Amino acid sequence: MARKRGAASNPAPRFAAHAFEPDPDAAGHGEATEPGTRFVTDASRSIISRNTSPDIPFDASLNPYRGCEHGCSYCYARPSHEYLGLSAGLDFERVIFVKENAAALLEAELRRPSWKPQLLQLSGITDPYQPVERRLRVTRACLEVLLQFRNPVGVITKNHLVTRDTDLLARLAEQQLTYVSVSLTTLEEPLRRVMEPRTATAERRLAAMRQLSGAGVPVHASIAPVIPGLNDHELPALLEAAAEAGAQSASYTVLRLPGAVEGIFTDWLEEEFPDRRDKVLGRIREMRGGKLNNSGFGQRMRGHGTYAEQLRGLFRLGLRRAGLSADRPVPELRTDLFRIPGSSEQPRLF
Secondary structure, three states: OOOOOOOOOOOOOOOOOOOOOOOOOOOOOOOOOOOOOEEEEOOOOOOEEEOOOOOOOOOEEEOOEEOOOOOOOOOOOHHHHHHHOOOOOHHHHHEEEEOOOHHHHHHHHHHOOOOOOOOEEEOOOOOOOOOOHHHHOHHHHHHHHHHHHOOOEEEEEOOHHHHHHHHHHHHHHHOOOEEEEEEEOOOOHHHHHHHOOOOOOHHHHHHHHHHHHHOOOOEEEEEEEEOOOOOHHHHHHHHHHHHHOOOOEEEEEEOOOOOOHHHHHHHHHHHHOOOOHHHHHHHHHHHOOOOOOOOOOOOOOOOOOHHHHHHHHHHHHHHHHHOOEOOOOOOOOOOOOOOOOOOOOOOOOO
């Protein structure tokens, strides 16, 4: 039996006249792990993406994949597929672009004289440990390069598969070069199953946190997204569970609905929770100045207004009770150990 998709629709992309529909009978165009999922070689010649957003705690990110099988109905990265001429809906889940040469591109970038050692985030838009990574190992190859160069890397995922790379992450952590942020959304399995259909269960995510923490890897809990009327009441329990699993710090973000995500999420909400639809959308509008989305820096992650303040208060109370830190959401990583393998064992100085 095929596993359920996250999006309930496949809206036409903004930048293309035609939408992509995979042909299940076509041969030689990728390998599917399940009916309808296609993997396509990404021919990008660069691997590092940059942003200047003041409310994002990193400037550079590394994305081994574009598109994500996890199928989270709320994913803010869905509109990125529209730049490829594909839909932000089902296409985002079933047409996955793979940067097979990501490790080689990364190494070339780190060898450039212009490269300044800095935090690289794995990933900025899609999960580096989505299911196909088990076989392709693109993310692991990138971690191996980063370890060789001693360049700091932050990892964010909601998949237990991250524990496969505990050996590399522990070696990076020994030199204060990494942390892992595990995304926790709900402890209620029925909700997780329909909202994030191909992700690890909360139990498996917490198990990953325990294993990584036990290996000396700093673990951060990302409670994201908080969705009013669906999982907001779970904030204290999620923080307590994360602390018990070894997390050192935690943060949260409120649901964002940029571009096509607004329609995809509301369609999903109507299909899965029609009885809660008005309550959920009403509270979102309350935090977004009457709209379903506000892209303004400083507000898009938290919202504003009475209900947003209530969420902030609930989060802070949960932090105190769980003994977690929010003053420094992620640990400060070292950049002074960077070296270019084969040229000198001495760290590059700035």
